[in-house]
Amino acid sequence: MNALLVPFQYAFMQRAFIAAVTVGLLCSIMGTYVVLRKLSFIGDGIAHASFAGIVIAYIRGMDYYVGAAIVAVGTALGIGFVHRRGNISLDTTIGVLFTAMFALGVFLMSRLRSYAVDLQSFLFGDILSVSVKDVFFIAGLGAIIAITVIILFRALLYTTFDPVVAQASGLPVATIEYVLLVMLALTIIVALQSVGIILVAALLVTPAAAAYQLTSRFAPMMTLAAALGVTSTVGGLYLSYFLQSSSGATIVLLATILFFIAMALKHLRLVRTA
Amino acid sequence: MNAGPADAVAVEHLVVRYDRTLALDDISLELHFGEALGIVGPNGSGKSTLLKSIAGLLAPASGSLCVLGTQPRKVAPGAIAYVPQIEAADWSFPANVWDVVAMARFAHLRFWQHFGEADRRAVEDALRSVNMYDLRERRISQLSGGQQQRVFVARAIAQKPRLLLLDEPTTGVDAETEEALRRVVRSLVADGLPVLMTTHDLERVSDWFDRLLVLDRRVLAIGTPGEVVASGAYASIREHTHTHGHARTA
Numbered sequence: 001m002n003a004l005l006v007p008f009q010y011a012f013m014q015r016a017f018i019a020a021v022t023v024g025l026l027c028s029i030m031g032t033y034v035v036l037r038k039l040s041f042i043g044d045g046i047a048h049a050s051f052a053g054i055v056i057a058y059i060r061g062m063d064y065y066v067g068a069a070i071v072a073v074g075t076a077l078g079i080g081f082v083h084r085r086g087n088i089s090l091d092t093t094i095g096v097l098f099t100a101m102f103a104l105g106v107f108l109m110s111r112l113r114s115y116a117v118d119l120q121s122f123l124f125g126d127i128l129s130v131s132v133k134d135v136f137f138i139a140g141l142g143a144i145i146a147i148t149v150i151i152l153f154r155a156l157l158y159t160t161f162d163p164v165v166a167q168a169s170g171l172p173v174a175t176i177e178y179v180l181l182v183m184l185a186l187t188i189i190v191a192l193q194s195v196g197i198i199l200v201a202a203l204l205v206t207p208a209a210a211a212y213q214l215t216s217r218f219a220p221m222m223t224l225a226a227a228l229g230v231t232s233t234v235g236g237l238y239l240s241y242f243l244q245s246s247s248g249a250t251i252v253l254l255a256t257i258l259f260f261i262a263m264a265l266k267h268l269r270l271v272r273t274a
Numbered sequence: 275m276n277a278g279p280a281d282a283v284a285v286e287h288l289v290v291r292y293d294r295t296l297a298l299d300d301i302s303l304e305l306h307f308g309e310a311l312g313i314v315g316p317n318g319s320g321k322s323t324l325l326k327s328i329a330g331l332l333a334p335a336s337g338s339l340c341v342l343g344t345q346p347r348k349v350a351p352g353a354i355a356y357v358p359q360i361e362a363a364d365w366s367f368p369a370n371v372w373d374v375v376a377m378a379r380f381a382h383l384r385f386w387q388h389f390g391e392a393d394r395r396a397v398e399d400a401l402r403s404v405n406m407y408d409l410r411e412r413r414i415s416q417l418s419g420g421q422q423q424r425v426f427v428a429r430a431i432a433q434k435p436r437l438l439l440l441d442e443p444t445t446g447v448d449a450e451t452e453e454a455l456r457r458v459v460r461s462l463v464a465d466g467l468p469v470l471m472t473t474h475d476l477e478r479v480s481d482w483f484d485r486l487l488v489l490d491r492r493v494l495a496i497g498t499p500g501e502v503v504a505s506g507a508y509a510s511i512r513e514h515t516h517t518h519g520h521a522r523t524a
Contacts (some may be wrong), residue, residue: 038365064419154380161367161377164358168329168350169381169433214449221368 007241012128015245020233022142023194024201028229030187031208032222033180036253041091041179042079042181044201045098047083047188049075050198051105059108064122067135071101076185080178102197112238125196125248128235128267134193141190145183154175155217194233195248206255207232210262228258281340281436282307282330282468287447288337290323297323299491304374310459310469312483312499314476320491321472322359325439328470331357342436352381355435359442360422365414372410375400378433400432403458420447427455431462438462440471453511456482476508 007013009165014177034043050072057067075098084272109119121129130138158166159176167173184204191200236251243250281306292296298320305311313321325341326332330346342349351443355378379393383406401407404424409417417425423443441460444452450476459482463469471482479486480499489505490496493506504509 036364045368151385154377154383155363158377158380159376161369162358162363164331164362165356165429166377166441168331168354169435170349170353171381188356216368217370217373218368224334 007238012130012199013241015130015132015135016127016237018135019127019138019194020029020237020251022138023191024144024230024233025226026142026187026208027191027203027233028198028207028211028225029222030184031204031206032211032218032225033080033156033160034184034204035208035212036218037180039184040201041094042076043055043184043188043204045094046075046185047192047200048071049098049101049199050185050189050192051122052101052108053105054192055108055119056227058119059112060214061118065189069186070201072185072189073182075101076181077178080181084174084177086212092232101221108109121196122192123198124246125192125194125199127194127247127251130193130198138190138193141186141211145186148179148183152179171227195251199248200251203232203255206252210255210259213259213266228255228262232258280306280307283310283470284338284341285324285328288324288327288339289381290320290327290332291335293412296491298327301489301493303466303487303493303496305470307468308463308466310463310483310487311470312479312486312509313470313472313489314474314479314486315489315494320488321440324489325356325385325441325470325472329354329439331356349437352433353436355430355433355438355490357426357438357440357443360419360426361444363422364420364425365417365424367414370411371401371406371414371417374414374425375406375410375432377427377447378431381433396432396434401427401430405454420451422438423447424451424455427458429460436467438467438469440469442474443467443473444475446472448470476511 008017034040048069053069053071053174054064055067056071057064060067078091078097079094082088083090153178155166155171158172159173163173163177187204188200191203195203207229208225209223210228211221215221215224232255233251236254237247239245239254240250242245279314281304283303285301285303288297288298288331289494290300299323305310315321323332328346330341342353346354359430372386375397376389376393379389379396383389383393389461390423398407401410404427405426406428408422408459414422414425415435423446425475427440427443430440443455457476459469461472463484473479473482483499485495485497486508487501488502488511490511495505495513497505
């Protein structure tokens with residue numbers, strides 16, 4: 001029994017668990033909207049683009065989070081604008097522009113002679129390196145996002161299901177969509193340190209997609225997604241301690257296992273969703 | 275035109291384009307309170323475009339739209355109820371019948387306001403009026419086409435709008451459902467609601483509508499169903515719709 005509690009005696013592990021709970025909750029709550037609005041490619045695009053912000057912030061001696069957040073929010077608003085204009089395919093825009101932003105980040109990083117901080121940890125995540133300052137940052141942003149979801153809960157639900165009719169009935173659909181994209185960008189920034197740029201899209205999509213298999217209404221789907229998300233992040237962190245594996249990868253693999261269990265339960269009709 | 279502020283909708287010389295394609299050309303019409311105006315025309319004639327313009331979903335290239343005394347996008351929240359074609363919705367969404375109809379009340383509620391007894395009553399009454407109350411807990415992915423149509427009409431009714439726009443609500447429904455929908459719409463009209471509705475079904479226009487508009491990007495005829503039939507424009511559309519209309523569906 002004591003062996004199982006060993007991880008909690010280290011302060012860095014305690015901070016990592018706080019980060020894991022927050023990231024698991026936020027990603028799966030926002031992921032519910034991502035899955036139902038089919039925004040997973042957008043999440044991936046924002047995450048990749050933010051890498052350029054991290055590197056530029058490093059070169060300029062700024063806080064990484066600030067650089068990443070500026071680029072991520074700017075990217076999200078740009079995507080929203082292209083999406084609403086509808087002239088160019090959104091897939092194409094993300095495929096061209098945001099992979100280019102990622103390439104810019106890699107390019108700038110490769111020209112640096114030496115870097116004191118391992119920028120690669122942003123690619124694959126390193127939840128064990130979460131500092132006290134990071135914990136406050138993650139918790140603060142998390143609180144802002146949670147309060148916004150509560151305030152906009154009904155509007156987000158209606159515009160996710162039927163944006164056209166919602167707009168006809170007088171809801172400010174464009175504004176709500178921009179707010180959602182900014183929240184998505186901030187969620188990705190919060191999650192970057194834990195799971196990294198490459199894997200953050202999985203944490204957005206997988207718990208919500210698993211919950212979708214097993215539920216038939218929106219609020220239960222979001223609740224179950226949150227439970228699966230926290231199980232993945234906390235369980236993945238815990239497993240990675242004993243397996244001495246990458247925390248980000250372990251978290252995502254655990255989420256994937258939960259997803260396949262959910263699919264099997266639905267397929268075997270062990271859970272009624274009708 | 276004798277469009278006045280007393281009209282629910284007044285459209286004057288409306289032109290709508292999609293990029294370079296002319297979708298609506300010089301449309302003028304007015305819709306009175308307590309009147310059902312039917313819009314008929316072949317596929318691609320701009321019927322849905324006209325409804326969307328009045329709902330404030332499309333910006334006109336030129337011309338003017340006055341809806342409930344103001345511009346479409348300045349109408350008070352909850353005042354316009356729009357029923358799209360059912361193909362427009364994501365029926366795999368995790369929601370049951372009650373959830374979808376309840377969304378209609380969201381336009382009236384501030385975030386701190388509870389979904390109260392009056393809201394529940396509005397949803398229940400709307401579901402009963404289209405005979406969907408017994409299926410209120412059914413997941414929407416399990417509904418037939420006719421049931422989907424009734425859910426969308428119920429959602430519009432639950433909103434308690436001051437203007438109702440319906441886009442082909444009778445497509446693919448059986449005779450019984452169509453009659454149920456017709457009775458619901460006629461009773462709303464009798465209570466003073468203005469209704470604008472597109473339809474493919476040319477058989478029962480005089481049962482549904484007080485006036486009829488024949489559209490093919492331009493207004494070919496407008497008047498009582500009897501006047502429109504007598505004008506001959508209706509006959510040409512009728513033939514057009516039957517011989518070419520379905521072939522033009524993309």
